[in-house]
Amino acid sequence: MNKQRPAIYPFKEFSIDYPEPIIMPNGVRLYVAAGGEQEVNRLDVIHRGGSFEAAPHRLVAQFVASQLSQGTGGRSSQDIAECFDYNGAWSNGRVAYHHTTVSLNSLNRCFDKTLPVVRDMIFDPVFPQREFEVFRNRSIASFQVSRQRVKYMAGMEMARIFFNDDYPLASPVTDEEILAVNTELLKQFHRKYFHAANRMVVLSGGVSQREIDMVTEAFGQDAATEPVSPYAEVNHRHSDCHFSFVEMNNAVQSAIQIQLPAVKRTHPDYFNLRILVTALGGYFGARLMTNLREEKGYTYGIYASLLGTLETGYVSISTECDCAYTEAIIDEVKKEIELLRNEPLSQHELELVKSNMLGDLVKNNDTPFNMANNVGGMELYGIYPQYFNDHIAAIRAVTPEALLDVARRYFIPEELYVVVAGRMK
Secondary structure, eight states, X not given: OOXXXXXXXXXXXXXXXXXXXXXXXXXXXXXXXXXXXXXXXXXXXXXXXXXXXXXXSTTHHHHHHHHGGGBBSSOBHHHHHXXXXXXXXXXXXXXXXXXXXXXXXXEGGGHHHHHHHHHHHHHOBOOOHHHHHHHHHHHHHHHXXXXXXXXXXXXXXXXXXXXXXXXXXXXXXXXXXXXXXOHHHHHHHHHHHOSGGGEEEEEEESOOHHXXXXXXXXXSSSOOOSOOOOOOOOOOOOOSOOEEEEEOTTOSEEEEEEEEEOOOTTSTTHXXXXXXXXXXXXXXXXXXXXIIIIISOOEEEEEEEEEEOSSOEXXXXXXXXXXXXXXXXXXXXXXXXXXXXXXXXXXXXXXXXXXXXXXXXXXXXXXXXHHHHHHHHHHHSXXXXXXXXXXXXXXXXXXXXXXXXXXHHHOOGGGOEEEEEEOOO
Protein backbone atom coordinates (compact mmCIF):
# COMPACT_ATOMS: atom_id res chain seq x y z
CA MET A 1 0.00 0.00 0.00
CA ASN A 2 1.34 3.39 -0.99
CA LYS A 3 1.31 5.66 2.08
CA GLN A 4 2.99 8.62 0.45
CA ARG A 5 1.00 11.83 0.67
CA PRO A 6 -0.10 13.12 -2.74
CA ALA A 7 1.67 16.17 -4.05
CA ILE A 8 0.09 19.59 -3.52
CA TYR A 9 0.10 21.90 -6.51
CA PRO A 10 -0.61 25.64 -6.56
CA PHE A 11 -3.70 26.94 -8.33
CA LYS A 12 -3.23 27.59 -12.00
CA GLU A 13 -4.33 30.85 -13.53
CA PHE A 14 -8.11 31.10 -13.82
CA SER A 15 -10.78 33.75 -14.16
CA ILE A 16 -14.52 33.96 -13.61
CA ASP A 17 -16.63 35.39 -16.40
CA TYR A 18 -20.17 36.51 -15.70
CA PRO A 19 -22.92 36.62 -18.32
CA GLU A 20 -23.89 39.87 -19.97
CA PRO A 21 -27.49 40.84 -19.24
CA ILE A 22 -30.28 40.34 -21.74
CA ILE A 23 -32.39 43.50 -21.76
CA MET A 24 -36.01 42.37 -21.98
CA PRO A 25 -38.68 44.46 -23.80
CA ASN A 26 -39.64 46.33 -20.61
CA GLY A 27 -36.02 47.14 -19.79
CA VAL A 28 -35.63 44.52 -17.06
CA ARG A 29 -32.23 42.81 -16.99
CA LEU A 30 -32.18 39.03 -17.39
CA TYR A 31 -28.94 37.21 -16.54
CA VAL A 32 -28.56 33.63 -17.74
CA ALA A 33 -26.02 31.37 -16.00
CA ALA A 34 -26.32 28.27 -18.16
CA GLY A 35 -24.49 25.00 -17.65
CA GLY A 36 -24.69 21.48 -16.36
CA GLU A 37 -26.01 18.28 -17.88
CA GLN A 38 -29.21 18.02 -15.85
CA GLU A 39 -32.30 19.66 -17.35
CA VAL A 40 -33.20 21.56 -14.20
CA ASN A 41 -33.23 25.28 -13.56
CA ARG A 42 -33.57 27.92 -10.90
CA LEU A 43 -35.28 31.24 -11.44
CA ASP A 44 -34.52 34.16 -9.09
CA VAL A 45 -36.72 37.23 -9.39
CA ILE A 46 -35.18 40.05 -7.36
CA HIS A 47 -37.04 43.25 -6.46
CA ARG A 48 -35.75 46.29 -4.62
CA GLY A 49 -37.39 46.60 -1.23
CA GLY A 50 -36.29 44.71 1.87
CA SER A 51 -36.20 44.96 5.65
CA PHE A 52 -34.88 48.53 5.65
CA GLU A 53 -37.55 49.73 3.23
CA ALA A 54 -40.25 48.05 5.35
CA ALA A 55 -39.28 50.02 8.48
CA PRO A 56 -40.80 50.96 10.86
CA HIS A 57 -42.71 47.71 10.25
CA ARG A 58 -39.49 45.79 9.57
CA LEU A 59 -41.22 42.39 9.36
CA VAL A 60 -43.53 43.35 6.51
CA ALA A 61 -41.01 42.39 3.79
CA GLN A 62 -40.55 38.94 5.38
CA PHE A 63 -44.30 38.45 5.64
CA VAL A 64 -44.73 39.41 1.97
CA ALA A 65 -42.04 36.95 0.87
CA SER A 66 -43.63 34.12 2.84
CA GLN A 67 -47.23 34.87 1.90
CA LEU A 68 -46.87 35.15 -1.88
CA SER A 69 -47.53 31.41 -2.15
CA GLN A 70 -50.70 31.56 -0.05
CA GLY A 71 -53.03 32.59 -2.82
CA THR A 72 -53.40 34.66 -6.00
CA GLY A 73 -56.34 36.10 -7.90
CA GLY A 74 -56.85 32.80 -9.67
CA ARG A 75 -55.19 30.19 -7.45
CA SER A 76 -55.63 29.09 -3.85
CA SER A 77 -52.73 28.13 -1.61
CA GLN A 78 -53.73 24.49 -2.16
CA ASP A 79 -53.66 24.93 -5.95
CA ILE A 80 -50.17 26.42 -5.75
CA ALA A 81 -48.84 23.71 -3.42
CA GLU A 82 -50.32 20.90 -5.52
CA CYS A 83 -48.83 22.30 -8.75
CA PHE A 84 -45.35 22.48 -7.26
CA ASP A 85 -45.65 19.08 -5.61
CA TYR A 86 -46.97 17.33 -8.72
CA ASN A 87 -44.26 18.83 -10.95
CA GLY A 88 -41.35 18.28 -8.56
CA ALA A 89 -40.78 21.99 -8.04
CA TRP A 90 -40.48 24.30 -5.06
CA SER A 91 -40.44 28.01 -4.44
CA ASN A 92 -39.30 30.24 -1.61
CA GLY A 93 -38.92 33.90 -0.75
CA ARG A 94 -35.89 35.53 0.89
CA VAL A 95 -35.48 39.01 2.29
CA ALA A 96 -32.24 41.01 2.47
CA TYR A 97 -31.62 44.51 3.77
CA HIS A 98 -32.78 46.19 0.55
CA HIS A 99 -34.18 43.39 -1.64
CA THR A 100 -36.70 40.57 -1.77
CA THR A 101 -35.97 37.49 -3.88
CA VAL A 102 -38.52 34.93 -5.04
CA SER A 103 -37.00 31.70 -6.34
CA LEU A 104 -38.41 28.79 -8.32
CA ASN A 105 -36.59 25.48 -8.68
CA SER A 106 -38.04 23.42 -11.50
CA LEU A 107 -37.50 20.69 -14.06
CA ASN A 108 -37.20 22.14 -17.54
CA ARG A 109 -39.91 19.85 -18.87
CA CYS A 110 -42.35 21.18 -16.26
CA PHE A 111 -41.35 24.84 -16.56
CA ASP A 112 -44.42 25.69 -18.61
CA LYS A 113 -46.55 24.51 -15.66
CA THR A 114 -44.58 26.02 -12.77
CA LEU A 115 -43.47 29.37 -14.22
CA PRO A 116 -47.02 30.78 -14.62
CA VAL A 117 -47.71 29.97 -10.97
CA VAL A 118 -44.68 31.95 -9.76
CA ARG A 119 -45.58 34.78 -12.09
CA ASP A 120 -49.05 34.93 -10.54
CA MET A 121 -47.51 34.85 -7.05
CA ILE A 122 -45.38 37.89 -7.89
CA PHE A 123 -47.91 39.84 -9.97
CA ASP A 124 -51.24 39.00 -8.32
CA PRO A 125 -50.99 37.89 -4.66
CA VAL A 126 -54.10 38.39 -2.51
CA PHE A 127 -52.66 37.73 0.96
CA PRO A 128 -55.70 35.84 2.29
CA GLN A 129 -56.56 36.67 5.90
CA ARG A 130 -56.83 33.11 7.22
CA GLU A 131 -53.43 32.01 5.91
CA PHE A 132 -51.91 35.29 7.08
CA GLU A 133 -53.17 34.80 10.64
CA VAL A 134 -51.83 31.25 10.75
CA PHE A 135 -48.40 32.47 9.67
CA ARG A 136 -48.49 35.40 12.08
CA ASN A 137 -49.25 33.09 15.00
CA ARG A 138 -46.44 30.75 13.96
CA SER A 139 -44.10 33.75 13.75
CA ILE A 140 -44.96 34.78 17.31
CA ALA A 141 -44.09 31.29 18.54
CA SER A 142 -40.87 31.23 16.50
CA PHE A 143 -39.60 34.56 17.81
CA GLN A 144 -40.49 33.57 21.37
CA VAL A 145 -38.08 30.68 20.92
CA SER A 146 -35.46 32.94 19.32
CA ARG A 147 -35.51 35.29 22.29
CA GLN A 148 -34.39 32.37 24.46
CA ARG A 149 -31.30 31.81 22.30
CA VAL A 150 -28.08 33.51 23.28
CA LYS A 151 -26.89 33.83 19.68
CA TYR A 152 -30.01 35.73 18.60
CA MET A 153 -29.93 38.07 21.59
CA ALA A 154 -26.22 38.77 21.11
CA GLY A 155 -26.80 39.64 17.47
CA MET A 156 -29.64 42.03 18.29
CA GLU A 157 -27.65 43.76 21.02
CA MET A 158 -24.61 44.07 18.76
CA ALA A 159 -26.74 45.80 16.12
CA ARG A 160 -27.89 48.25 18.79
CA ILE A 161 -24.49 49.21 20.22
CA PHE A 162 -22.51 48.93 16.97
CA PHE A 163 -24.89 51.17 15.08
CA ASN A 164 -27.48 52.98 17.20
CA ASP A 165 -30.82 52.67 18.97
CA ASP A 166 -32.80 53.78 15.93
CA TYR A 167 -31.13 51.28 13.58
CA PRO A 168 -34.05 49.33 12.01
CA LEU A 169 -32.77 45.90 13.09
CA ALA A 170 -31.45 46.87 16.52
CA SER A 171 -33.88 45.17 18.90
CA PRO A 172 -35.41 41.72 19.41
CA VAL A 173 -38.72 41.17 17.64
CA THR A 174 -41.62 41.37 20.11
CA ASP A 175 -45.06 39.77 20.03
CA GLU A 176 -46.60 43.25 19.83
CA GLU A 177 -44.51 44.09 16.76
CA ILE A 178 -45.72 40.96 14.98
CA LEU A 179 -49.35 41.61 15.92
CA ALA A 180 -49.06 45.11 14.43
CA VAL A 181 -48.50 43.63 10.96
CA ASN A 182 -51.66 43.25 8.87
CA THR A 183 -52.56 42.32 5.32
CA GLU A 184 -53.05 45.94 4.29
CA LEU A 185 -49.40 46.66 5.10
CA LEU A 186 -48.40 43.66 2.99
CA LYS A 187 -50.44 44.92 0.04
CA GLN A 188 -48.98 48.40 0.34
CA PHE A 189 -45.41 47.06 0.37
CA HIS A 190 -46.10 44.81 -2.60
CA ARG A 191 -47.62 47.63 -4.66
CA LYS A 192 -44.73 49.96 -3.88
CA TYR A 193 -41.81 47.64 -4.66
CA PHE A 194 -42.91 44.72 -6.85
CA HIS A 195 -42.85 46.37 -10.28
CA ALA A 196 -40.72 46.22 -13.40
CA ALA A 197 -38.46 49.21 -12.65
CA ASN A 198 -37.33 47.49 -9.43
CA ARG A 199 -36.80 44.05 -10.95
CA MET A 200 -33.80 41.93 -11.94
CA VAL A 201 -34.08 38.30 -13.07
CA VAL A 202 -31.49 35.51 -12.96
CA LEU A 203 -32.07 32.17 -14.71
CA SER A 204 -29.57 29.38 -14.07
CA GLY A 205 -29.07 25.68 -14.72
CA GLY A 206 -29.27 23.49 -17.79
CA VAL A 207 -31.45 25.94 -19.66
CA SER A 208 -32.08 26.37 -23.37
CA GLN A 209 -33.52 29.17 -25.48
CA ARG A 210 -36.97 27.76 -24.69
CA GLU A 211 -36.68 28.60 -20.99
CA ILE A 212 -35.14 32.00 -21.75
CA ASP A 213 -38.05 32.87 -24.04
CA MET A 214 -40.56 31.76 -21.42
CA VAL A 215 -38.97 33.95 -18.74
CA THR A 216 -38.88 36.90 -21.16
CA GLU A 217 -42.59 36.45 -21.85
CA ALA A 218 -43.41 36.15 -18.14
CA PHE A 219 -41.32 38.98 -16.69
CA GLY A 220 -40.27 41.16 -19.61
CA GLN A 221 -43.57 42.45 -20.93
CA ASP A 222 -45.18 44.53 -18.16
CA ALA A 223 -44.48 48.22 -18.65
CA ALA A 224 -42.25 50.00 -16.16
CA THR A 225 -44.79 52.67 -15.18
CA GLU A 226 -43.12 53.48 -11.84
CA PRO A 227 -39.59 54.86 -11.31
CA VAL A 228 -36.86 52.84 -9.62
CA SER A 229 -37.46 52.91 -5.87
CA PRO A 230 -34.60 54.54 -3.95
CA TYR A 231 -32.95 52.59 -1.18
CA ALA A 232 -34.03 53.56 2.32
CA GLU A 233 -31.53 55.82 4.05
CA VAL A 234 -30.15 54.09 7.13
CA ASN A 235 -27.98 55.76 9.74
CA HIS A 236 -24.95 53.53 10.27
CA ARG A 237 -23.24 55.75 12.85
CA HIS A 238 -21.42 53.84 15.57
CA SER A 239 -22.37 54.31 19.21
CA ASP A 240 -20.04 55.21 22.07
CA CYS A 241 -20.88 52.01 23.97
CA HIS A 242 -18.23 49.36 23.24
CA PHE A 243 -19.33 46.58 25.60
CA SER A 244 -22.72 45.20 26.53
CA PHE A 245 -23.83 42.21 28.55
CA VAL A 246 -27.27 40.63 28.04
CA GLU A 247 -27.97 38.58 31.13
CA MET A 248 -29.80 35.30 30.50
CA ASN A 249 -29.72 33.41 33.77
CA ASN A 250 -31.02 30.12 32.36
CA ALA A 251 -28.44 30.00 29.57
CA VAL A 252 -26.23 26.92 29.39
CA GLN A 253 -23.72 28.72 27.17
CA SER A 254 -22.78 32.29 26.40
CA ALA A 255 -22.71 33.82 22.93
CA ILE A 256 -19.89 36.23 22.17
CA GLN A 257 -20.11 38.73 19.34
CA ILE A 258 -17.18 41.01 18.51
CA GLN A 259 -17.20 43.58 15.70
CA LEU A 260 -14.92 46.18 14.16
CA PRO A 261 -15.82 48.95 11.69
CA ALA A 262 -14.52 48.25 8.20
CA VAL A 263 -15.11 49.34 4.60
CA LYS A 264 -17.66 48.37 1.98
CA ARG A 265 -16.93 46.03 -0.92
CA THR A 266 -16.01 48.75 -3.41
CA HIS A 267 -13.27 50.26 -1.21
CA PRO A 268 -9.66 49.71 -2.40
CA ASP A 269 -8.71 48.12 0.94
CA TYR A 270 -11.57 45.63 1.00
CA PHE A 271 -9.80 42.70 -0.66
CA ASN A 272 -6.65 42.85 1.48
CA LEU A 273 -8.75 43.30 4.60
CA ARG A 274 -10.73 40.21 3.68
CA ILE A 275 -7.50 38.23 3.30
CA LEU A 276 -6.41 39.43 6.74
CA VAL A 277 -9.74 38.46 8.30
CA THR A 278 -9.46 35.02 6.70
CA ALA A 279 -6.07 34.56 8.37
CA LEU A 280 -7.63 35.58 11.68
CA GLY A 281 -10.67 33.33 11.59
CA GLY A 282 -11.98 32.61 8.11
CA TYR A 283 -11.24 28.88 7.83
CA PHE A 284 -10.76 25.86 10.04
CA GLY A 285 -6.99 26.26 10.35
CA ALA A 286 -7.10 30.02 11.03
CA ARG A 287 -5.55 31.57 14.11
CA LEU A 288 -8.67 31.86 16.26
CA MET A 289 -9.72 28.26 15.64
CA THR A 290 -6.19 26.95 16.24
CA ASN A 291 -5.81 28.88 19.48
CA LEU A 292 -9.25 28.62 21.06
CA ARG A 293 -10.43 25.22 19.83
CA GLU A 294 -7.38 23.13 19.03
CA GLU A 295 -4.97 24.35 21.70
CA LYS A 296 -7.17 25.54 24.58
CA GLY A 297 -10.47 23.73 24.01
CA TYR A 298 -12.53 26.81 24.95
CA THR A 299 -15.06 26.48 22.13
CA TYR A 300 -16.19 24.10 19.44
CA GLY A 301 -15.82 26.76 16.77
CA ILE A 302 -15.04 30.45 16.33
CA TYR A 303 -15.03 32.31 13.05
CA ALA A 304 -14.29 35.77 11.71
CA SER A 305 -15.89 37.29 8.61
CA LEU A 306 -15.69 40.53 6.68
CA LEU A 307 -19.27 41.45 5.87
CA GLY A 308 -20.08 44.07 3.26
CA THR A 309 -23.43 45.72 2.66
CA LEU A 310 -24.46 48.34 0.12
CA GLU A 311 -23.60 51.12 2.57
CA THR A 312 -20.83 49.85 4.82
CA GLY A 313 -18.77 46.92 6.04
CA TYR A 314 -17.63 45.40 9.29
CA VAL A 315 -15.54 42.59 10.72
CA SER A 316 -17.58 40.11 12.75
CA ILE A 317 -16.22 37.48 15.15
CA SER A 318 -18.66 35.11 16.82
CA THR A 319 -18.67 32.01 18.98
CA GLU A 320 -20.58 30.21 21.71
CA CYS A 321 -18.86 28.72 24.74
CA ASP A 322 -19.16 27.46 28.27
CA CYS A 323 -19.82 30.49 30.45
CA ALA A 324 -16.60 29.82 32.38
CA TYR A 325 -14.49 30.62 29.29
CA THR A 326 -16.22 33.86 28.24
CA GLU A 327 -13.67 36.33 29.54
CA ALA A 328 -10.71 34.19 28.47
CA ILE A 329 -11.99 33.97 24.89
CA ILE A 330 -12.45 37.74 24.66
CA ASP A 331 -8.90 38.24 25.95
CA GLU A 332 -7.47 35.75 23.44
CA VAL A 333 -9.30 37.38 20.52
CA LYS A 334 -7.78 40.72 21.49
CA LYS A 335 -4.33 39.12 21.69
CA GLU A 336 -4.67 37.59 18.21
CA ILE A 337 -5.74 40.94 16.77
CA GLU A 338 -2.79 42.62 18.43
CA LEU A 339 -0.39 40.01 17.02
CA LEU A 340 -1.62 40.72 13.49
CA ARG A 341 -0.98 44.42 14.10
CA ASN A 342 2.61 43.85 15.22
CA GLU A 343 3.96 40.84 13.33
CA PRO A 344 3.65 40.04 9.61
CA LEU A 345 2.32 36.67 8.56
CA SER A 346 4.94 34.13 7.64
CA GLN A 347 5.12 33.28 3.96
CA HIS A 348 3.99 29.74 4.79
CA GLU A 349 0.85 30.92 6.59
CA LEU A 350 0.07 33.40 3.84
CA GLU A 351 0.30 30.68 1.20
CA LEU A 352 -2.16 28.56 3.22
CA VAL A 353 -4.58 31.47 3.40
CA LYS A 354 -4.23 32.18 -0.31
CA SER A 355 -4.82 28.54 -1.23
CA ASN A 356 -7.89 28.36 0.98
CA MET A 357 -9.39 31.54 -0.44
CA LEU A 358 -8.73 30.61 -4.06
CA GLY A 359 -10.30 27.21 -3.40
CA ASP A 360 -13.39 28.87 -1.96
CA LEU A 361 -13.68 31.17 -4.97
CA VAL A 362 -13.58 28.18 -7.31
CA LYS A 363 -16.10 26.27 -5.18
CA ASN A 364 -18.44 29.24 -4.97
CA ASN A 365 -18.54 29.57 -8.76
CA ASP A 366 -18.35 25.92 -9.84
CA THR A 367 -22.02 25.39 -10.71
CA PRO A 368 -24.58 27.51 -12.57
CA PHE A 369 -26.54 27.90 -9.34
CA ASN A 370 -23.50 29.18 -7.43
CA MET A 371 -22.75 31.50 -10.32
CA ALA A 372 -26.34 32.76 -10.12
CA ASN A 373 -25.89 33.54 -6.43
CA ASN A 374 -22.94 35.77 -7.26
CA VAL A 375 -24.68 37.40 -10.21
CA GLY A 376 -27.52 38.26 -7.86
CA GLY A 377 -24.93 39.74 -5.52
CA MET A 378 -24.34 42.51 -8.03
CA GLU A 379 -27.77 43.82 -7.08
CA LEU A 380 -27.88 42.75 -3.43
CA TYR A 381 -24.39 43.83 -2.35
CA GLY A 382 -23.24 46.34 -4.93
CA ILE A 383 -20.50 44.22 -6.46
CA TYR A 384 -19.58 44.48 -10.13
CA PRO A 385 -18.95 41.95 -12.96
CA GLN A 386 -15.14 41.91 -12.51
CA TYR A 387 -15.36 41.78 -8.71
CA PHE A 388 -14.24 38.17 -8.33
CA ASN A 389 -11.43 38.48 -10.88
CA ASP A 390 -10.17 41.52 -9.00
CA HIS A 391 -10.41 39.46 -5.82
CA ILE A 392 -8.35 36.67 -7.40
CA ALA A 393 -5.70 39.17 -8.50
CA ALA A 394 -5.56 40.70 -5.02
CA ILE A 395 -5.08 37.29 -3.39
CA ARG A 396 -2.24 36.38 -5.72
CA ALA A 397 -0.49 39.74 -5.30
CA VAL A 398 -0.81 40.33 -1.54
CA THR A 399 2.31 40.32 0.66
CA PRO A 400 2.80 39.98 4.43
CA GLU A 401 3.82 43.63 4.55
CA ALA A 402 0.60 44.75 2.84
CA LEU A 403 -1.48 42.80 5.36
CA LEU A 404 0.49 44.27 8.27
CA ASP A 405 -0.30 47.74 6.95
CA VAL A 406 -4.03 46.90 6.68
CA ALA A 407 -4.05 45.41 10.18
CA ARG A 408 -2.57 48.57 11.66
CA ARG A 409 -5.18 50.72 9.94
CA TYR A 410 -8.28 48.63 10.63
CA PHE A 411 -7.59 46.31 13.58
CA ILE A 412 -7.74 49.12 16.11
CA PRO A 413 -8.25 47.79 19.68
CA GLU A 414 -10.10 50.92 20.81
CA GLU A 415 -12.71 50.35 18.10
CA LEU A 416 -13.67 46.83 19.16
CA TYR A 417 -17.32 46.31 20.07
CA VAL A 418 -18.06 43.33 22.33
CA VAL A 419 -21.38 41.77 23.30
CA VAL A 420 -21.95 38.79 25.58
CA ALA A 421 -25.38 37.17 25.92
CA GLY A 422 -25.86 34.52 28.59
CA ARG A 423 -23.75 34.34 31.72
CA MET A 424 -20.24 35.67 32.17
CA LYS A 425 -19.30 32.85 34.59
